[in-house]
Amino acid sequence: MNYGISSLSIIPVRKEPSEKSEMVTQILYGEHFEIREQMVGWSNIKLAYDGYEGWIDSKMITPLTPRTWNKIERSPFAVTGDIFAIIPVNEEQNLMLTAGSTLPVWRPYKKEFSVNKEKYKLNGEVFYGELKDPRNIAIKQALKYFNAPYLWGGRSPFGIDCSGFTQVIYKMIGIKIPRDAGEQVKHGMALSFVDEAEPGDLAFFDDEEGNIVHVGIIWKRNKIIHASGKVRIDNVDQFGIFNVDTKRYTHKMRVMKKIIQSNGTS
Template sequence: MKKIRSAWPALFVFYLASCAISNDNQTVNQLIENYRSTTAPDKRVALWDLSFENDSLKGETDRLTALDELISELNEQGIQFTDAVKRLPDSELEGKTKAVVTISVANIRSQPKHSAELATQALMGTPLTVLKGDGSWYMVQTPDQYISWVDQAGIQLMTEADLENWYQTPKVVFTPLTGHVWTGKDQKEMVSDLVAGDILTGLTSDGNWVKVQLPDGREGWVESEQLMQWEEWISSRETSVDNLISTAKSMLGVPYLWGGTSIKGVDCSGFTKTIFYLNGQVIPRDASQQINEGEEVDTEKNWENLQVGDLLFFGEKATDDRKERVVHVGMWIGNNEFIHSRGRVRISSFDPASPNYDEYELNRYLRTKRIVNQKSDGVLSVSEIIQPN
């Protein structure tokens, strides 16, 4: 009779190997999550899309220092793996990892298609970091670190050297709410529309007109009274009471636009962001990010503690089984009033006797933060991130 060999030893070895693989997967994926929570807790401003499967570290990230640290830790633990992570910016960009917005307002979307949700906007002359491409779309990061997608038709791709050369050209800033670049001083044909805060290169002056160049090389004419030299514009920016109120009220009636951050349309946080940008400060994109900046000045509806320029936040308070939700923001303008974008840019009041009394927002008030004249990591001057000479 033939001796039948037991399959148990082989099965046991396979079982041990499977356990080892499973343990490795759990260990590595937990490490990935640990790094994500410290390196990229907010996916709107940092990419850390990694996973570990079948002995392969996969995904993509722009947090390259953290990735190197993770790989070193895996090597120290003796974990064998294939490194299949895409580093961003993508090498396929061939060095064109920068871009400048070439239209008055670029719509930047959550996915690489025009039907996708509008995530944010960027004005002409805004420098962008390009992370990767997908057809005619590019994943970009704005100066406030927001990551989303823009159509190539609205940007000029550049290398680091190209961007530096563009910075060296003399810049002018368009100051009215809206306007145009014309092919000639007769104003018969338009090169581009313009909105407040657009940045162009100033070429020559001819009486009441200035010849300008757009970031993609197109040229045209703008009335000189509508432009300020970059240096003059920057030095005149100030988040004073008068400036903040004047800028905010100049936008009364502008329609609400989800994802909007320009005179063409604003959502609530896009409105507060625009107010501060036009007065020389760059603040985070979303209300849930803006609330993390500055100094807390009120949580109890003590309106006497508030100053013009303070940001009021609204939403749902935290409960035992639910985190706080910040869904709206406005700016205090004094006299128990605040200005905000809901349906349109409007003024609301917390005074029951006022025709602008806003019981709806009063009932979902969370707290007020002060960012004017406060040290805050997420609040920068325009000159720090847009640096033409």
């Protein structure tokens, strides 16, 4: 088995091995993956974080040895919190990290992480270990994405979809959930009433066939943060999402889920 890691800010993952193919997700900086199949110019990968599979341009891969893979797997999990972070590599080059990027082999006492043999310093906001107030952190981070444009398959402030948004926010508070809303809905405890929801809980919405097609993050009473056209704040009740601009319901409520427990674990 071959392994790789993203040493780029964002790597698009395609459904098929073609630049014209649909982008199904993105790999953020520091996320590592298995290389399952290779063909001319393309590699089929499986992300270690969420098991998502797809095709990426082989030129974008930074190879990992099995030893480095194992070292990353054993190291503390650390994630960037700043919406953007610039890290100098040398006098001529910088790394740009978006919120939710992984910092492999994070050493908190040195504020340092490493990719293969290269070490980098980061003085910005980093989340790792058990967090004291994960709900407050989730909302604080979610609001940083306000007005970020919607992008199918996106997971960054440059463009993000509804389930990419919820997944990355939960990643920052140390809770791993699947990539797609239809899988995210299978996690957590269902709530009976909107009034039971707390900041950071997830709300899921379906279509006329009962398919989960949308997800958002409950903020305060009857408010939801979600990616629809852009990351926005709308009203929410037992019927669904009420768009504050168009003054109409846009998404039909299916269920609300409590995934964050009182101690911050899932």
